[in-house]
Amino acid sequence: MRKIILVLISTLILSACAQTASREQVAQTLRDNPQIVFDALKRDKSQLMDILDQAVAEREDLERKNAQLRALADPLTPELQPGRIFLGAAGAPVTIVEYSDFQCGYCAQGQATMQELLRRHPGQVRVFFKHFPARPGSLEPAVVFEALALQKPEAAWRFAELAFANQRALADGSGRGLAALIASLDAGFKIDSARLKKDMESPAVRTRIEADVAEARRFGVEGTPTYLVNGVPVRGAAPLEEFEDLLGLLGRKDQVQAAKP
Known part of the structure; x- marks a missing residue:
């Protein structure tokens, strides 16, 4: 009983x-x-x-x-400047904006989740990478990423992968780890070192990162990673299933809107 x-x-x-x-x-x-x-x-x-x-x-x-x-x-509307690089298809119906920190371990997990989401949904998702460098040593790789993006976007994405995979080397404070990552890109992408240095020192790159941080704070971002999926916030290194559920919800919303007379 x-x-x-x-x-x-x-x-x-x-x-x-x-x-x-x-x-x-x-x-x-x-x-x-x-x-x-x-x-x-x-x-x-x-x-x-x-x-x-x-x-x-x-x-x-x-x-x-x-x-x-x-x-x-009432979705949030992040600014997507012309020329800003992204992963995925240009005309994808789902846009994910990621606020990230190269020294954040959870951001490294989140990056792997984004890659898998793109693999599962070809042509349906595009991912923009924005910066929220809150930890020591995270601003410098953010500057390198944006400077590389101005020269060779594919090199910038490869640098992001290497940075997330080598967070300990970037954290030593000497700058040697960051220099080694940049040097490792040269063989495959033929980086123009003089241009890279100039772009890293340009006000435009710093302004972009500062704008990312200001936008993130305006949206109530307090930690990384944080994602906006068509303006819907997802906070933290959420599992892939959570993103899949949200994509399904977005798809149902589009179907309802399409059915309206």
């Missing part, structure tokens, strides 16, 4: 988190049978904790989806 009631309580908890049952129902069940909870804790703490963890996870997932729906109604 107690096992049945415990299952009932678990179901009510999960249902309440999904907003299909009132909290009063759960509260009343617990008031009528308080000993059930104590017995369950004594006999199988791990099972009850698993139930509670699942309930919390489902509630968080529901809250995240509701937040996305609200953001879809």
